[in-house]
Amino acid sequence: GQQVMQIPQYQHVQEGEDFTTYCNSSTTLSNIQWYKQRPGGHPVFLIQLVKSGEVKKQKRLTFQFGEAKKNSSLHITATQTTDVGTYFCAGPERSNDYKLSFGAGTTVTVRA
Amino acid sequence: DVKVTQSSRYLVKRTGEKVFLECVQDMDHENMFWYRQDPGLGLRLIYFSYDVKMKEKGDIPEGYSVSREKKERFSLILESASTNQTSMYLCASRGVPWGGELFFGEGSRLTVL
Numbered sequence: 001g002q003q004v005m006q007i008p009q010y011q012h013v014q015e016g017e018d019f020t021t022y023c024n025s026s027t028t029l030s031n032i033q034w035y036k037q038r039p040g041g042h043p044v045f046l047i048q049l050v051k052s053g054e055v056k057k058q059k060r061l062t063f064q065f066g067e068a069k070k071n072s073s074l075h076i077t078a079t080q081t082t083d084v085g086t087y088f089c090a091g092p093e094r095s096n097d098y099k100l101s102f103g104a105g106t107t108v109t110v111r112a
Numbered sequence: 113d114v115k116v117t118q119s120s121r122y123l124v125k126r127t128g129e130k131v132f133l134e135c136v137q138d139m140d141h142e143n144m145f146w147y148r149q150d151p152g153l154g155l156r157l158i159y160f161s162y163d164v165k166m167k168e169k170g171d172i173p174e175g176y177s178v179s180r181e182k183k184e185r186f187s188l189i190l191e192s193a194s195t196n197q198t199s200m201y202l203c204a205s206r207g208v209p210w211g212g213e214l215f216f217g218e219g220s221r222l223t224v225l
Contacts (some may be wrong), residue, residue, distance in 0.1 A: 009152065015204070031211050033155060043155070084204035088154060097142065098162055099170065100214065104154035 004091050010018035013079045014111050023072040023089035029093055031102070032065055032072045038085040057104075059070040082108050125224050133220050135203030143206040144186035145214065146170075146178065146194050148199045155202065161186055162166035181199040185205075193224045 005024045014021050023032065031050045042111055047056055049072060052112040056063045058085075058092035062075040086105040095100040137144065138175050143162050147155040147170075157170030159178040175197060179187045186205075187206035188198055199219050204214040 006154075033213065035214075042216040042219050043214070044216070048211065048213065050211070090155075090214075096168075096209075097169070098160060099157060100145075100169070101157065102155040104146070104152060 004089060004101050004103040006089060006106055007037050008106060009104060011106055011108045012111065013083075013108060014083060015079055017079055018075065018077045019079060019108070020075045021087055021108075022074075023090055023103055024069055027094045030097065032061050032071075033090045034072075034074055035090065035102075036085050037087045037088065037105070041085075043088060048064075064102060077106075079108075079110055081112060084108055084110050114213050115215075116203055116205050116217040118201075118220045120220050121218060123220060123222045125193050125222065127191050127192075127194055127224060129224075131193050131224075133188040133190075133201055133203075133222070135186045135188070135205075135217055136184050137186075137205040137215070138184065139205065139207060139215075140183065141205040141207045141215075142183070143212075144180065145204040145206070146176075146188045147202045147204065148172065148184065149202055149219070158188065158201075167190065190194050190222075193222075195224050197223045198222060 003026045031092045033048045034046040036042045053067045054065040060077045064073045086107045090102045115135045145160040146158040161167045161180040177189045203217040206212045
């Protein structure tokens with residue numbers, strides 16, 4: 001089945017710095033979603049990308065979908081303590097759009 | 113707001129016990145999902161349902177079964193709990209069959225002794 005890989009698994013960031021987390025799929029994706037899970041919480045939807053090369057911004061978060069629709073990235077500028085949590089990407093399986101496969105996530109900690 | 117409610121936040125069971133995890137959503141969503149979350153492994157799909165009485169296996173269905181008798185309720189059943197099923201279980205629902213966001217419940221942390 002499809003695999004969605006995320007790197008890095010952990011990201012330790014100084015407050016105010018930027019960082020990027022990456023998501024790679026073994027197959028072409030029809031769309032990709034990103035979720036954030038705060039410590040002790042449940043995953044919450046952030047955004048969905050559908051078009052090749054699409055870029056979307058949410059305040060300090062920039063999401064990008066690769067031209068080949070096999071990879072995606074999340075870039076956070078000027079990291080704040082509120083950015084702490086685990087970020088997951090998720091994509092539907094090629095053979096079954098109902099099934100959404102999640103990456104292992106990038107867990108972000110912030111040094112004040 | 114969509115609300116997905118999982119019946120128990122924390123459960124402790126013994127090996128061999130039958131365990132029911134209940135999930136109810138209040139937005140008339142057709143799709144419902146059960147995931148298992150373990151450190152370093154992300155969310156792994158156990159089962160999903162795209163309609164009442166319809167179910168499909170996910171990536172790790174072994175040792176689990178599900179029931180969807182009503183649209184709003186999706187139950188996960190562990191017929192005979194084992195210690196390797198100690199985990200966080202997350203239920204989710206989705207209002208569209210393709211591309212829509214998942215709404216997650218708060219999760220049920222199951223410990224099997």
